[in-house]
Amino acid sequence: MKKTGLTRWVVLGLLVGLLALMLAPIALAVINAVKTAADYAARGPMALPRSFDLSGLRDFWSHVNFPLKLWNSLLLSGCAAVFGVLLSLLNAYAIGIGRVRAGRGILVLILMGIMIPQESLVYPLYYLTKSVGLFDSLWSVIIIFTVLQAAFGTYLLASVLSEFPRELLEAARVDGANRWQILWQVVFPILRPTLAVLATFFFIWTWNEFLLPLVLLASNDHQTISVAMGVLSGQYVSDPTTTAAAALLGILPTLIFFLIFQRTLTRGITVGAVK
Amino acid sequence: MAAISQSRRTGSAVYWLYLMPGLIGFVLVVGLPFAMNVAISFTKWRGIGMPSFVGLANYDRLLGDAAFWSSMQHTLFFVVAMAVIPTILSLILAATLFDYVATQFGQGWSSFFRAGYYLPQILPVSAAGVLWSWILNPHGVLNLVLRGLGLEGSNWLGDPSYAIYAVMGVMVWIQIGYSLVVFMSGLGRVDPSLYEAARLDGAGAPQRFWYITIPMLRPEIAVIALTTTIAALKVFAPVFVLTNGGPDNSTIVPSYFSYTHFFATVRVGYGAAISTAQTAITILLGLMFLRLQTRKGDAR
Numbered sequence: 052m053k054k055t056g057l058t059r060w061v062v063l064g065l066l067v068g069l070l071a072l073m074l075a076p077i078a079l080a081v082i083n084a085v086k087t088a089a090d091y092a093a094r095g096p097m098a099l100p101r102s103f104d105l106s107g108l109r110d111f112w113s114h115v116n117f118p119l120k121l122w123n124s125l126l127l128s129g130c131a132a133v134f135g136v137l138l139s140l141l142n143a144y145a146i147g148i149g150r151v152r153a154g155r156g157i158l159v160l161i162l163m164g165i166m167i168p169q170e171s172l173v174y175p176l177y178y179l180t181k182s183v184g185l186f187d188s189l190w191s192v193i194i195i196f197t198v199l200q201a202a203f204g205t206y207l208l209a210s211v212l213s214e215f216p217r218e219l220l221e222a223a224r225v226d227g228a229n230r231w232q233i234l235w236q237v238v239f240p241i242l243r244p245t246l247a248v249l250a251t252f253f254f255i256w257t258w259n260e261f262l263l264p265l266v267l268l269a270s271n272d273h274q275t276i277s278v279a280m281g282v283l284s285g286q287y288v289s290d291p292t293t294t295a296a297a298a299l300l301g302i303l304p305t306l307i308f309f310l311i312f313q314r315t316l317t318r319g320i321t322v323g324a325v326k
Numbered sequence: 327m328a329a330i331s332q333s334r335r336t337g338s339a340v341y342w343l344y345l346m347p348g349l350i351g352f353v354l355v356v357g358l359p360f361a362m363n364v365a366i367s368f369t370k371w372r373g374i375g376m377p378s379f380v381g382l383a384n385y386d387r388l389l390g391d392a393a394f395w396s397s398m399q400h401t402l403f404f405v406v407a408m409a410v411i412p413t414i415l416s417l418i419l420a421a422t423l424f425d426y427v428a429t430q431f432g433q434g435w436s437s438f439f440r441a442g443y444y445l446p447q448i449l450p451v452s453a454a455g456v457l458w459s460w461i462l463n464p465h466g467v468l469n470l471v472l473r474g475l476g477l478e479g480s481n482w483l484g485d486p487s488y489a490i491y492a493v494m495g496v497m498v499w500i501q502i503g504y505s506l507v508v509f510m511s512g513l514g515r516v517d518p519s520l521y522e523a524a525r526l527d528g529a530g531a532p533q534r535f536w537y538i539t540i541p542m543l544r545p546e547i548a549v550i551a552l553t554t555t556i557a558a559l560k561v562f563a564p565v566f567v568l569t570n571g572g573p574d575n576s577t578i579v580p581s582y583f584s585y586t587h588f589f590a591t592v593r594v595g596y597g598a599a600i601s602t603a604q605t606a607i608t609i610l611l612g613l614m615f616l617r618l619q620t621r622k623g624d625a626r
Contacts, residue, residue, distance in 0.1 A: 059430055062422065069419075070442045073499065076457050077445070079467055096467045097474075142348040149341025157345075164356045166612045168560040170581045170601040174366070174588045175359035178373070198351040205348065230340060259450045261563035262581075266589070281452035281567050294460045301453030309448055317437070317444050319507040 083295035107296030139204025147212025367598035384599035407494035420509035447503030455567025486576035512546035
């Protein structure tokens with residue numbers, strides 16, 4: 052039942068207009084990042100570039116030592132994603148399948164933990180990491196985000212696993228598999244798609260984390276991209292094309308990530324979040 | 327029977343081993359720091375040496391601090407910008423994409439729009455902040471465009487009467503995608519023939535929105551309302567990168583307020599009191615929401 056009327060095109064036009072508005076800031080960063088300063092001065096930010104100049108990008112790249120920040124972000128987010136999923140799985144296995152006593156109470160505790168603003172943890176974490184010599188170390192931040200992401204993951208996976216088909220577990224037990232084997236040979240393969248989704252979100256969430264890395268990774272050499280961008284905006288770069296280049300480099304890894312994992316990300320993380 | 331329950335119980339005990347790493351981690355990363363923070367909030371402490379116990383003095387001072395009250399007030403602005411507006415907008419968008427675009431133009435278009443609207447949501451907030459301060463600064467893109475249209479520009483982030491609205495605008499831009507994606511995946515559960523039947527019965531788009539989309543998405547709306555409101559209560563990075571809470575505290579929020587007392591003025595006890603109060607409000611609100619939700623579920 053396709054309509055042919057004007058409404059179709061009005062609706063489409065409105066949606067396209069809104070999309071253009073939403074993506075305009077990113078498009079503006081792209082077109083101005085590759086302009087020369089003279090081109091920008093002459094024709095303004097809205098014009099397409101008539102010059103092609105990567106020096107803004109190159110300046111910012113070397114100025115903040117971008118490859119190092121990229122590596123820090125990759126290491127932190129990658130480890131937090133993998134370890135966070137593993138920890139979630141272990142916890143959820145005990146609560147959802149093992150049905151440990153107080154499992155319900157633990158979940159409520161975890162839920163409250165998720166709600167605690169990081170501001171309530173940041174100073175003690177700063178103090179504690181300093182006193183045990185783990186301050187300004189990527190590993191301490193990896194441990195912290197592994198636990199924080201796992202809190203959410205446990206909450207989510209526990210409800211998925213509490214509905215796990217009991218016959219499968221029973222069959223494996225009859226075949227003589229112990230709990231450890233059941234976890235890896237029965238539960239893990241079935242849960243793999245869900246775990247992959249979880250890891251994707253843990254990765255991007257950790258990538259974008261700001262407050263804790265800002266406070267706990269004090270030195271330039273350990274900063275993540277997210278923190279480097281935040282510190283930069285404080286300094287305020289006056290040269291508009293360099294600022295555009297900086298903004299573009301800051302969002303570029305995420306853009307690439309988005310293009311690869313777009314389907315997973317836009318399906319949303321609703322598994323178990325909605326009863 | 328007795329043997330089975332016996333084996334269950336020992337089984338259950340063994341599962342505690344699987345829970346150990348997670349529990350130890352949770353205690354070290356969340357439990358202990360949170361307890362310390364609450365304890366610190368009853369002291370006067372400069373971050374070194376021994377904290378001295380002052381009882382409720384920090385909280386007493388908090389109640390009389392104008393900056394605290396304006397930070398709470400701005401939190402309400404952020405609830406509007408992060409929970410209320412994005413939820414309404416993305417409900418309309420989700421319904422349009424699901425009920426109209428998907429049927430009139432095809433699923434591909436609907437997915438394409440969803441992906442496009444979603445993109446700002448996953449950018450690092452700090453990078454988005456650099457981008458937006460470049461657009462909103464006095465010599466930035468927005469003012470150039472406005473001047474081109476013959477309008478007066480403004481110092482959007484530097485003028486106390488505009489700054490909060492400018493930051494709110496950026497938050498709406500960031501948040502729309504989050505609720506849109508959740509609503510669209512919720513609509514995935516809905517049988518499209520339901521819309522078709524309503525259409526044949528002569529229900530227009532507004533009726534279908536009101537009588538099908540909204541009731542169908544009730545669980546998702548509850549989840550979104552809860553998560554975005556909590557996110558609004560915690561908002562930090564956008565304020566840090568866009569305005570630093572200024573000008574004249576016109577965009578200060580509790581998170582930024584406690585951050586400055588922790589690390590700039592080094593009144594650690596006071597910072598801890600602010601963040602403890604903020605946590606109490608957040609958890610109270612969260613539990614209220616959950617209570618409401620379960621009660622509704624029981625009624626059904």
